[in-house]
Amino acid sequence: MLETILAFKLHELLQPQFYIDNGGLWLLLTIIFAETGLFVGFFFPGDSLLFVAGIFSDKLAASLFDTGNSFLNLLLIITLTAIAGILGNTTGYVFGKQIGSSMFGWKDNILFKKKYLHQAHDFYEKHGGGAVVFARFVPIVRTFAPIIAGIVEMDKKRFAFFNIVGCIAWVTSMLAGGHYLDKFFMEHYNFDIKKHLEVIVLGIVFITTAPVIIKLVFGKTKSSPTN
Helix, strand or coil, X not given: CHHHHCCCCHHHHHCHXXXXXXXXXXXXXXXXXXXXXXXXXXXXXXXXHHHHHHHCHHHHHHCCCCCCCHHHHHHHHHHHHHHHHHHHHHHHHHHHHHHHHHHCCCCCCCCCCHHHHHHHHHHHHHHHHHHHHHHCCCCCHHXXXXXXXXXXXXXXXXXXXXXXXXXXXXXXXXHHHHHHHHHHHHHHHXXXXXXXXXXXXXXXXXXXXXXXXXXXXXXXXXXXCCC
């Protein structure tokens, strides 16, 4: 029996379809909630999972309530995942706010500098809305953005507004992208993208992580002292 439980390969945990096939709608919602507000959720494949969920939206909707209409099924999944993402971010924000007030009283040490906390506070006061929205589209960053927003005590009404806007934009673009791209290729080219999900997932991962990598590489280059 142990061999059966461990039969799947470890790399399958990084494949979005694994969660769709083995956990369905409820696991999808749990992952979206965790990835957008809990420290432990940063390793989940959020973007690619939503994209693949869009492809299988009819199947996911049928496990709860099949409307009989492909568009309405997609709309149902968008609504549920948006709610999960909004609640996830809210949880991260509340957690950050709970520990944030005490952090302003911490003394500086090797790992912590209070000035950086004040700088982060000023940044969120000025750009917090955009940061919350765009963080949704960046892996790992979207997990910690709401927590940091809570730590620096970003205005809760402002956070709530951009949290809702960002989450709806994120889940709608990813789910609708997968749903309609699959239909487009099948109707116009008779090409089933379900058979090439690994390549597509790799492409999504590259596109979503490229801005972060570029920022890290070129940012470090610019900040390096010249001789």
